[in-house]
Amino acid sequence: MFQTGFMIGSVVLYIVCQEEDLLSPEGNVGVAIGAGVMFGLIAMLVIYLGLFLTGLLLGVMLGIAALLIIEIFYHPSTTWVSVGILMGMGVLFALLALKFSKGCTIISTSAFGGALVATAIDYFVEKLDMLMYIWERIKTVRSDTPCWFSWLILSMWPCMLFIGLFVQWKITSKDYHHDDAGDAGRSRRWNLKRVQDNGENPDKNTRAYRYYYQARRANGDVIAKSYINTWKNSPQSTMQSTASTSVVPSEPTPLNPSNTTTMTALSQQHS
Numbered sequence: 001m002f003q004t005g006f007m008i009g010s011v012v013l014y015i016v017c018q019e020e021d022l023l024s025p026e027g028n029v030g031v032a033i034g035a036g037v038m039f040g041l042i043a044m045l046v047i048y049l050g051l052f053l054t055g056l057l058l059g060v061m062l063g064i065a066a067l068l069i070i071e072i073f074y075h076p077s078t079t080w081v082s083v084g085i086l087m088g089m090g091v092l093f094a095l096l097a098l099k100f101s102k103g104c105t106i107i108s109t110s111a112f113g114g115a116l117v118a119t120a121i122d123y124f125v126e127k128l129d130m131l132m133y134i135w136e137r138i139k140t141v142r143s144d145t146p147c148w149f150s151w152l153i154l155s156m157w158p159c160m161l162f163i164g165l166f167v168q169w170k171i172t173s174k175d176y177h178h179d180d181a182g183d184a185g186r187s188r189r190w191n192l193k194r195v196q197d198n199g200e201n202p203d204k205n206t207r208a209y210r211y212y213y214q215a216r217r218a219n220g221d222v223i224a225k226s227y228i229n230t231w232k233n234s235p236q237s238t239m240q241s242t243a244s245t246s247v248v249p250s251e252p253t254p255l256n257p258s259n260t261t262t263m264t265a266l267s268q269q270h271s
Contacts, residue, residue, distance in 0.1 A: 001043045005042060013032045109168070130153055133146050
């Protein structure tokens with residue numbers, strides 16, 4: 001995302017400064033790099049903006065390829081044709097990138113990497129002749145058709161595109177999706193918010209349990225002893241023990257009349 005935002009911001013602003021001749025070449029490069037860093041950071045931090053710029057870049061590159069094909073059969077008479085094609089395809093694929101994020105990201109990064117490789121080869125071999133031809137197609141300026149060698153250099157773009165697609169689809173992007181990191185982060189934030197709302201401290205119980213466990217391992221069952229001593233010394237336990245040891249007098253048992261006569265006779269004999 002950072003690379004996409006950096007390249008879009010720096011290239012667009014450099015072209016504007018170069019065409020308007022506002023600053024010196026060194027000033028144009030400095031301003032373009034600063035704008036590219038700012039756009040790259042924004043695209044990296046705001047994920048939907050990064051996906052939109054990734055799809056926009058893919059659409060612009062496909063629009064450039066369409067302009068090269070159209071030039072073979074028809075030369076546009078106005079610049080609005082090329083601008084309409086580039087902007088239309090850019091917005092279309094930007095919206096598709098928001099829907100099919102993984103596939104569009106793989107295709108866009110592969111196409112952009114292939115374009116960079118082809119541009120580097122063109123710079124070292126022909127001093128950017130093919131790149132200038134593409135720029136003239138965007139401005140709808142008539143120019144000579146490049147030779148076969150220039151088209152051979154341009155063919156490195158689709159070749160590197162398919163290589164990048166194969167590597168990313170089969171190796172680097174397998175079993176991975178950018179939404180996984182976002183879902184994990186949202187889940188952690190949600191769990192932390194729920195704990196904070198309930199007033200719970202996830203480490204408090206763990207520390208207390210660890211302390212009690214260490215105390216029991218070092219000094220025996222200290223927790224049970226302290227609990228029993230506290231219970232014995234409480235007023236409630238004292239009242240319960242007193243009530244359990246006190247004897248409740250029973251009701252007097254009525255005497256049998258026969259037993260009363262016997263006891264009277266015994267008492268007289270004894271006297």
